Amino acid sequence: MCKKENPIPGKIIAVTNRSLCERPFLEQIKRVCETKPAALILREKDLPETEYEEMARQVLAICEEYGVICILHSYIETAKRLERQYVHLPLPLLRTCMQKTENEEKQIKFMSGNLSMDQKNKNKLILGCSVHSVEDAIEAEKLGASYLTAGHIFATDCKRGLPPRGMEFLKQVCETVNIPVYAIGGIGLNDGKIDSVCECGAAGACIMSAFMAI
């Protein structure tokens, strides 16, 4: 299993969901950042893009203050405007973006757009992608994803009524692709599941509800 270099420097990725917060959202983001996750995915995809962008500016400032990588979710134009290097996309969106262009060179150009990196890393866009099957994982890797989230691994209120895919599924995904995989779904901060998913070959875990209530 030779995984490419992980663009995320740690095991824990926080995922936001403002509807789960009891405190003002930005206050909650600060509390999350105080625990020093490696990254935070700003997943507020029900917001209109203008509101998302406004929120992203504020969240980015907090993440920067705490040295936490902020990954924008779904809104590619916002990511370009804010010159973000890290973007997370659901697979259908990654597919659509890539279909707009004919070859890999053009794809990267299209995706990178105005995403200006530091000079050394020019054009090095870090794309995350959510996958829910081994086939999805293979496709996302081919489309140029730099890391994957695979879920949902354990039962979670956020996917009520849907059976979890389990550790065997996670293992299969991790064994199949050559990019880092983060487990998502039903993982807490101190329940031992982070270690368990890493034993399956995952690079770490994405955690939503537990972080929104921390």
Ligand SMILES: Cc1nc(C(=O)O)sc1CCOP(=O)(O)O
């Ligand atoms: C946002 C999300 N995506 C999933 C996927 O399977 O892609 S599972 C999920 C919910 C994760 O919430 P919690 O950490 O509270 O279980």
